[in-house]
Amino acid sequence: MKTIPEAALNVMGRTAYIDDLPEPRNLLHSAVKLSGSARGRMTRIDAARALALHPSVRVITWKDIPGENQLGFTVADEPLLPEREWEYWGQPLVLCLAETKGLARRAAELVVVEGDALAPTFDPREAAAKGDFILPPRTQRSGDPAAAFARAAYVVSGRADSGGQEHVYLETQGAIAEPRDGDRIFIISGTQGPAVVQRAAARVLGLPMNKVEVETRRLGGGFGGKEDQATTWGCLAALGARLSGRPVKLCLDRKTDMRATGKRHPYSSDWKIAADAEGRLLAFEADYYQNSGCSCDLSAAIISRTLFHAVGAYRIPNVRVTGFLCRTNLPSFTAFRGFGAPQGIFVMEAALDALARRMGIDPVELRRRNLLEEGDITHYGMPMTRVRARESFDSLLEKTRWRELRAEVDSFNASHALEKRGLAVVPNCFGVSFTKLQMNQGGALVHVYQDGSVLVSTGAIEMGQQVSRKIARVTACTLGIPIERVAIERTTTLTVANTVPTAASTGSDINGMAALAACEEIRGRLVRRAAELVGGPAAGLSIEDGRVVRGREDTGLSWDDLVLKTYESRVDLSAHGFYATPGLFYDMEAEKGSPFAYHVYGAALVEVRLDVLRGLYAVERALIVHDVGRSLDRAVDLGQIEGAFAQGLGWALLEELAFGADGRLLSDTLSTYKLPDAHFLPARLEVEMMRETDNPRAVLNSKAIGEPPLVYGIAGYFALLDALRSARPDGPGMYDLPLTPEKALDYLTGDRPEYGREKAAKGDTPC
Amino acid sequence: MTRISLTVNGKRYERDVAENRTLLRFLREDLGLIGTKEGCGAGECGACTVLFDGLTVNSCMVLAVEADGRAVETIEGEAKDGKLSDLQEAFQKHHAVQCGFCTPGMIMSTRELLHRTPKPTVAEIKEGIEGNFCRCTGYQQIVEAVLDVSGQLEKKGELRHA
Ligand code: FES
Ligand code: FES
Numbered sequence: 046m047k048t049i050p051e052a053a054l055n056v057m058g059r060t061a062y063i064d065d066l067p068e069p070r071n072l073l074h075s076a077v078k079l080s081g082s083a084r085g086r087m088t089r090i091d092a093a094r095a096l097a098l099h100p101s102v103r104v105i106t107w108k109d110i111p112g113e114n115q116l117g118f119t120v121a122d123e124p125l126l127p128e129r130e131w132e133y134w135g136q137p138l139v140l141c142l143a144e145t146k147g148l149a150r151r152a153a154e155l156v157v158v159e160g161d162a163l164a165p166t167f168d169p170r171e172a173a174a175k176g177d178f179i180l181p182p183r184t185q186r187s188g189d190p191a192a193a194f195a196r197a198a199y200v201v202s203g204r205a206d207s208g209g210q211e212h213v214y215l216e217t218q219g220a221i222a223e224p225r226d227g228d229r230i231f232i233i234s235g236t237q238g239p240a241v242v243q244r245a246a247a248r249v250l251g252l253p254m255n256k257v258e259v260e261t262r263r264l265g266g267g268f269g270g271k272e273d274q275a276t277t278w279g280c281l282a283a284l285g286a287r288l289s290g291r292p293v294k295l296c297l298d299r300k301t302d303m304r305a306t307g308k309r310h311p312y313s314s315d316w317k318i319a320a321d322a323e324g325r326l327l328a329f330e331a332d333y334y335q336n337s338g339c340s341c342d343l344s345a346a347i348i349s350r351t352l353f354h355a356v357g358a359y360r361i362p363n364v365r366v367t368g369f370l371c372r373t374n375l376p377s378f379t380a381f382r383g384f385g386a387p388q389g390i391f392v393m394e395a396a397l398d399a400l401a402r403r404m405g406i407d408p409v410e411l412r413r414r415n416l417l418e419e420g421d422i423t424h425y426g427m428p429m430t431r432v433r434a435r436e437s438f439d440s441l442l443e444k445t446r447w448r449e450l451r452a453e454v455d456s457f458n459a460s461h462a463l464e465k466r467g468l469a470v471v472p473n474c475f476g477v478s479f480t481k482l483q484m485n486q487g488g489a490l491v492h493v494y495q496d497g498s499v500l501v502s503t504g505a506i507e508m509g510q511q512v513s514r515k516i517a518r519v520t521a522c523t524l525g526i527p528i529e530r531v532a533i534e535r536t537t538t539l540t541v542a543n544t545v546p547t548a549a550s551t552g553s554d555i556n557g558m559a560a561l562a563a564c565e566e567i568r569g570r571l572v573r574r575a576a577e578l579v580g581g582p583a584a585g586l587s588i589e590d591g592r593v594v595r596g597r598e599d600t601g602l603s604w605d606d607l608v609l610k611t612y613e614s615r616v617d618l619s620a621h622g623f624y625a626t627p628g629l630f631y632d633m634e635a636e637k638g639s640p641f642a643y644h645v646y647g648a649a650l651v652e653v654r655l656d657v658l659r660g661l662y663a664v665e666r667a668l669i670v671h672d673v674g675r676s677l678d679r680a681v682d683l684g685q686i687e688g689a690f691a692q693g694l695g696w697a698l699l700e701e702l703a704f705g706a707d708g709r710l711l712s713d714t715l716s717t718y719k720l721p722d723a724h725f726l727p728a729r730l731e732v733e734m735m736r737e738t739d740n741p742r743a744v745l746n747s748k749a750i751g752e753p754p755l756v757y758g759i760a761g762y763f764a765l766l767d768a769l770r771s772a773r774p775d776g777p778g779m780y781d782l783p784l785t786p787e788k789a790l791d792y793l794t795g796d797r798p799e800y801g802r803e804k805a806a807k808g809d810t811p812c
Numbered sequence: 813m814t815r816i817s818l819t820v821n822g823k824r825y826e827r828d829v830a831e832n833r834t835l836l837r838f839l840r841e842d843l844g845l846i847g848t849k850e851g852c853g854a855g856e857c858g859a860c861t862v863l864f865d866g867l868t869v870n871s872c873m874v875l876a877v878e879a880d881g882r883a884v885e886t887i888e889g890e891a892k893d894g895k896l897s898d899l900q901e902a903f904q905k906h907h908a909v910q911c912g913f914c915t916p917g918m919i920m921s922t923r924e925l926l927h928r929t930p931k932p933t934v935a936e937i938k939e940g941i942e943g944n945f946c947r948c949t950g951y952q953q954i955v956e957a958v959l960d961v962s963g964q965l966e967k968k969g970e971l972r973h974a
Contacts, residue, residue: 055912056900058847059888062913065846213947215851215859215913232825265849266947299852509911511949678905684953688910691950715856715945721939723951730952 058485062265063219063235069292072221073101074507075285076149076295078156079305083374083708086130090139102152109288112251116276118244120179120341123377125249125280128164132339133376134709135304137277140399142285142293151592165708169313169334169371179341179370185352185636187424188363193328197319201403205316205395205780207388209336209382210309211718214508216265218275218306219296222282228252230283232259234237236275237267237506238546243538245276246283257283260537264508268692269380271508272546273343274306278765280515304711308375308702310347311336312388312719318396324404326415328363329356330674331392335385338377344370347385349480353425354386354641357393358434359415364424374708380548381691383755386475391697391759394471395667395780398763402778406764409447409470413438417474433646433790437735438472441648441670444445444733445470454652458771465655466665467768471760472648473671475753476641477743478626479549485626488541489561491520493571493618497605499524501563503533503556504544509683510751515553516560518677519744521751523564525588526604539784541621550749554642555624556742563622570618572609578602613656628742629680635655643742645749647671647735650692651727655768660790662765664694666729669757674740674748686732686754693758698765701783817881820845821889829876835869836860838876839886847887847916851945858944861917862886868924869942887916890923899923902961903954910948918944922958931962 054060092104107114107126117123121620132140139156166172194200220234220242230250234242247254264271278295285293297305312335319328333351337344348368352411355366397415401408416434423429447470454466479485489503501520505512513533534540545555567590569629575593576583579600586595586742593602614617631638652666669686676682699719703711712718739746765784769792770776779792790796813828820843829838836853839845839862848871851859855873862871863885890897896904898918909915918941925932925940933941937958938951946954958967 052904052909053896053900054911055915056896056903056919057891057918058849058919060912061846062849063849065840134955142953163845215857215911215945217851262913266911268947299854299857497848509909511910548902684907684910684949687950687952692947714854716854720945720947721950722945723941723955726935728949730950 060263062216062263063166063221064296065235066221067111068294069223071288072284072292073142073144074146074149074296075140075142075282075293076153077281077301078139078153079139079301080131080134080136080138080158082162083134083165084130084132084163086163087127087160089159089160091157095155098152098155099143099148101721103142103147103289104152104156105140105142105285109651110249110284111287112249114246115248116245117341119345122179123340123342125277125284131160133374133378134707137281137305138231140281140285142289143222143227149692156804161679165374167373167375167446167704167708169336169373172371172373173334173369177372179337179372180345182367182369183348183636184353184365184367185425186365190328190330190363190365193317193363194317197327199400199404200317200319201396201399202315202317202398203395203778203780204314205392206313207311207391207782209311209378210700211303211702212268212270212308212381213720214264214266214268214270217299217302218271218278218299220279220282221292221294222286223292224286224290227255229258230287232257232279232283233270234259234261234275234279235264236261236279237264237508237548239270239505239538240542240544240638241273241538241546242276242279246280249280250283250287258538260535261506265507267506268382269384269548270306272380273620284623299715300713304710307338307377309381309696310344310378310385310388311702314392316392316396320400320401320404324406324411324414326359326361328485329396330365331355333366333368333389334371335368336375336378338373338375340377342377343380344378346481347380351389351577353476353480355393356424357390358417358472358646360417360421361391361424373476375704376379382689382752384549384752387693387696387756387759390756391782392578394759394763398766399778412470412472416472420495425640427639427641428713429644431643433735434472434474437670437672440735441470441650441668444670445650445668463657465657465768465771466655467655467764467766467771468650469760469763469767470648470650471757471763473646473753473756477550477554477643477645477749478629478641479545480627480640482631482640484545485551485555485629487544487559487624489556489559489622489744490540490568491560491561491620491622492609493567495609495612497530497608499526499531500534501531501560502536502540503560504536504541504547505552505556506547508535508547510552510679510685512547512552512556514681515677516557519557519561520564522745523561524568526591529593545644550582550751550753552751553747554743554749556627558624561622561744562624562712563620566620566622567570567688568619570616571607571611574614574616575602575607578607578610599669634694643740643748645672645753647753649760651760651764653761653764653768655765655772655789657772657793660786662768662786662789662795663729664725664761667727668731668733669754670733672735672748673750674739674743675737675746676734677745677747682734682750683732687730689752690757691721692724693755694761695794696783697758697760697762698783699725699785701785765789816875816877818879818882818884820884821886831875831877833876834872835862835874835876835879836871839871845886845888849913849916851913858921859914859917861920861944863920863924866924866927868921881900885920887919890919899926899961902957906953906957906960908949908954908957914944914946918954926962932958932966
């Protein structure tokens, strides 16, 4: 395996994250004052005691903002600092600057913000009942669900809930801003989207974008949490720098980060599913009450992805799904790996689980019968091609020897009263592209220097997913040189403009393609020059492994000589490449189109062991079969699959976001918010990459890898539910994620009957 | 202020420190050894792990004055003369590093484990790193790196399940 210097810097602890950068001279530190209740109307800000603390203290409120006090681009509902009302517990109200971090924090504590309490809402269904939506509801439909429900042999309905999730990127959010040459401002921001920070900071400071430069070196994790929500910190630092005329650093401590920033959206959903007598799915309906939190942020794009993934990897001819963006007085929930898809897929899998139970058949068999097939048209009108749902599912069943395994587990359960094993299999079909169409574009700037070394700049942010390594690989392959000759430059708004955030698993796809376009242009110029140098036509000449070759024959000309000679003949050795994902379209009125470049497939089996007396459990084994197209780097892809699965499993079984009755975040430390540790992951975790096949819709036939494998965590939920049901065969369906040990115990003791009751009251067949 | 004298990665330092200064901040801000990271500042994540007379501590939970007369080892002492240690090589080779933020702490915890137990079992490795959160990797590749460096990977140099 090739090593690259960056990985070496990492293991040496020499990678510089924001808090590690040498501090500029004259630096001021800063801290934010957070609101102490969920909702209130501000009446007074008293900074006297804070200002008395030290002469360097400065207290900045919304009144000091020179430009527009607004970060929201989809909906203008996100002031940088609130002017009249605060809308959640933990919202930044005021910025304090001071000479040291300690002083800034103490000053923030001393600022007094007074206001009148307003009645908050926390429950998305309550907000929906009041009609308090951030944007109007959206519905996608296909076929005739009402007619299908009327003629179906089986109709089952129910409710499914999924909780939020903290990102817990190990590096907390932060930024450093510096005033430069008069009215320019330079921001180093821990963001997945430097151009987003640039645009917002320009707006807040009242500057044109060409006066604001944003640079991002490397993130200590992002997972979506720094897609939109790094903007606040970048803008606050910029505001401080602009007003004080000095560099300002704002790095959040863990608690502030957890309290103030958004997380994965909690959802509460109602579903209804129908099948014929053979268990073929006929219809599906769902209403998703997305808890959007206090502002729009990315919620609209996230609900899109939920709707697009509403029926998971299945074929269902009649569908009606509606998403509601419910405004509540909680932090603005935001992007998190999967971006609404896992929430939608969980509802679908819950419905299938209940249906299988109702029909008295193996849920795995029911799933298998209804997998998507080549040529199927999704409920949003996209014809599916190169479908690998059955291939992955069947290969998983074969590898696990499903029938034998099921029988073995059943007989174990029959002979053990205090210990139960549970199994589940969940398929995956994940659409790749930003759901907001315009975002599917990217640029790259490639320089070949006179000595033959190559420098690439793109909009991609390195946050551990090794996008740099993948882009270096694409560059090396396209130019025909060893990867060691390629360096990837840090991301800044100076080199590539108007970039989209590194998100939606598209970082390598989009930026890799843009780099490829630039490299192809340079290669064309070089090959033309090579033809002059070695004689003969340019056609048939290529560069391989640093040599100019014709067919298989070395022409005697090396890459280094060719580069130098091309330079000497006054030919440009730089190029800018641009890529816009082709073939995407979507009609928002009709809710039909082809919003994805392609889909990623796979399936996972999870096995758990349950301690019936205590409700404790261990995930014993997971087997994942996953579609990587033609992998750009198998070790990197493996790491992405395992890491995403760990997060998915954490979301499904362990990580519980807890808000108090007053809207205060109770799980605001790493001792009260439970993260997967080394023991939590299954003792046996096997990942099998599917037979490599071409994917003409992405760079070098690869496939996006960041988000799709998170879905496999959902198999953990249903495996545990399976074990719980063996312990309590009369128990109701329970679709309330995460399935923590506490909930498991309540289920076993029958202390949690609300699910059964609620469904009975609804009139449809209870599950 | 109190004068302390200690060794860090074998090098002797004498410094005046405030009594409430943590070892983490002392290392990062006074000695400029920024390899040790702060992930929580509350003893909960392990990113700040260093060796303290050979044993792992969360340096955010230790006061600098407590380090008086002690020997501290940090990630900066792991590579010698710019050459990666075997453990660092293994982390790199097995792609046990993604964002890299947990890595210095993870390597220090593993270092202590290997001092104690040169050939740890998988269970012992997991116990050795249980105080270190990694949000990126799912830990599997870290465990493999440690197995490899202790000469226990069945097929050396290959990923077990690639
Ligand atoms: S920073 Fe010390 S344990 Fe997290
Ligand atoms: S590599 Fe990112 S936290 Fe471990």
